[in-house]
Every structure is written in structure tokens, then in C-alpha cells.
Amino acid sequence: MFAAENGLEGDPRLKAISDAITVVPHFPKPGIMFQDITTLVSNHKVFKHTVEIFVDRFRDMDISVVAGVEARGFMFAPSKALGIRTKFIPLRKPGQLPGEVIAEAYELEYGKDCLEMHVGAVESGERALVIDDLVATGGTLPATIRLLERNGGEVVECACVIGLPALKERRLLNGKPLYVLVEPRA
């Protein structure tokens, strides 16, 4: 669900967050309107809004794990983990995590990619959040959910700063609630 429909309608922080995102046309390839969040993270006040909104939402939901996906997810997820005093688990491209890992493949527009997570990072029954910068219709978040669940975690919600409008009609991402702050900028 979008934050504006879930108690934050008219909240000026949402407009500030949207305005802080820069659209870069035709990156990384023609036809894509890239949502560049670097101008958001370099705006201290607005970056702080994203932390406040997520922490306010998740503080009392008995979460013990926040997972973030390399690399832009690493810019957003850890501060929320610190805000609600949970563990932070990085999910990474293959070969980056040392020690014992489990892997999950997922589809890209052309071809496949793979995410890895440490075995034992989540304990059975722990309530987990996944936080990322943007959710499109790609496979990163579902792969993340599957990895956490294979390790025994219970994914309570996925939360993203930016989400495609098409998802408005589909509040659940693979059976999990999805919470989004803003739509992509045109």
C-alpha cells in the first residue's frame, strides 16, 4: 500500500521525499526513466524523513530482523534497523559473503541473477522486514523473501521508498504486504 493511503495523506514529508528524487532519462538504457536516490540521501532532512516514517510504522511490530539488498538497499535499510533496534542482514550478489550461504536465483528482464544470504543469520520464527530503495516488478524482493523464509524467518512486510503505480492495485508482493512511500517521478 502507498503511505498516502495509509495514514500519511497530505503529509508534507512525502512530497519532500518525492521532490528529492532525480529522474535520469534513458539510464541505464533507452526507455528507462531512472529514479536516482543519490539526491535524496544527500539531502539530510529528507533522508531523515524516510527513517522517521519507517521507524514510526515498524517500531511496535515486534520485528527482530531487517534485511537489505546490495547496494542501494544498504543505504536505506541499516538506519531503520538501528532505529527499531534490530539485527541488520545484508543480502548480496554471489561470492561477496564469506562463510556458509544460501542462494536464490531470480529473473531479470534478460537472463537471471542470484542473491545470497548467510545461513543462520535469521533464527526460526523471527519476524523480518525487507527494506529497499525501489520496487518495480522485478524479482529481487521475492528472492529476498524466499531466502529469509528458507532460513526460517517470517517476513512481515516489504517496505520501499519508491514503488510503481501498478503495485497500487496489488497490495501484496508474493503474499507479503508491501509499503511504499512515493511513486516514481515522471
Add this chain to the structure above:
Amino acid sequence: MNALSQPSPLKIKEAKIASSRRSSVFTKSCFFTPNTAAAPSRSDLLIYSRFTAGASATAPERRRMSGAAMATSNVDGTDDRISRIASTIRVIPDFPKPGILFQDITTLLLDPKAFKDTIDLFVERYKDKNINVIAGIEARGFIFGPPIALAIGAKFVPMRKPKKLPGEVISEEYSLEYGTDVMEMHVGAVQPGENAVIVDDLVATGGTLNAAIRLLGRLGVTVVECACVIELKELKGREKLGDNPLFVLVSET
């Protein structure tokens, strides 16, 4: 710009003497928790910190200290915090290749208090020091940099691998053990005259940090200090940084 003082970091070798009494972290059934019976006692942690200030590499003698002495030698709990942080770092041999002892900070991130203490120690050092920019190096610098930036009111600027940043970038090539790599940052992310701290999880040879220093310098930014959780002293990164100050929490001798 005020000079920042350089307290000596806790030597990780000595911190590991405490942690070797625990079973290895990261097995599914007995994952590290801070309050297990095998955790080092408060007085032991204080003894380690007293021995690291200019100490030799021999194992510290373990003595009990009086309650009064404990209070005065660890006023803000810094030594306790650093000991705990050091004890959460897991060493993985032969990763990514044979002969390398990999310093894994993911176990630190699984201990909310250790992670918070790590950020707090950097924040205490840099807040109210007119730092405008925290530059974090992809990817593990992205984990530590933003919380520090948020706490001190600075902007966070990612220093990235090639072709990840859209828009106008500048690039800097730097040496690896075999071959070279390239680091990029956005033109326009920073302004000339701003003060920056560069953040990464670990400094080894110093090549990556040097590349970041050069990039920021090309845009007129003053790099006040480089800040890392871990330093691998044998690889002499500090020397490679030359006059550029380096601050670390934990030093692997």
C-alpha cells in the same frame, strides 16, 4: 579545522583472546548472543584496554581491578564498547582466496548494540566538527556511512563502482593486487570548500581510500579524515594514506 585527536584503537588480536573462550559465532544453533556466560567480564575488558595503549604484542596478564579504578579508567564506556565490537567480528580464513583472513562484519551487524555502538563512536568523534559530507565506499561503506551522516547532519555521498551512478560523474582508477579498478562519484554531489569524512568497513592497503580522497580533492573538498571499523596493520594502509588522517576502532596486528 580543528585537529582531531587519535586515541589508540583496541588491538583485535588481544580482543580475540576474550572471544576465543566462546564457541564460534554463526552456527545455526548457537549463534552469538552478548549475554552468554562465556562473554568476557567487565573487569577483563578494562584490563585489555589498559594494555593496548602502546602495549607490546604479548598476551596481557589478567588481574582483578578494584571497583573505583574501573570507574575512572572507562568514563564513557568507550573501551567496553570497542571490546564488544571487536568480539563480534568474525574471521574467515582463506576467503576470498587461500591465505587471506577475511574480517567479516556481518556478525557485528547482527548484534544491535555493537552496531549502534560502532555508529555512536564515529558520531561522537565527528559531530559538531563542521563535517558536511560523509562519503561511503561501495558496498560495505554504504552500511556504516548513512547512519553516521544522519546523526551528524551531513549529506551522504556514495562512491561507486563504474557505471552505477547515472548523470555526470568523475572517475579515478586505482591499483588492486592484480590489475586495476575504477571508482566514480557524482559531479555536483559536493561543493568546493566542503569538509568530508570517508567511511568504509575496513582499510587494507589503502588503495580504495586513496582513490576516494583523490576524487573528492578534484572537486575541491577537504578530506578531514578516513574512518574505518577495522585496520589491517600489516598491509600498511596508514602509510599509503600519507598525511591524510585515519581513524579506526579495531586494529588487526
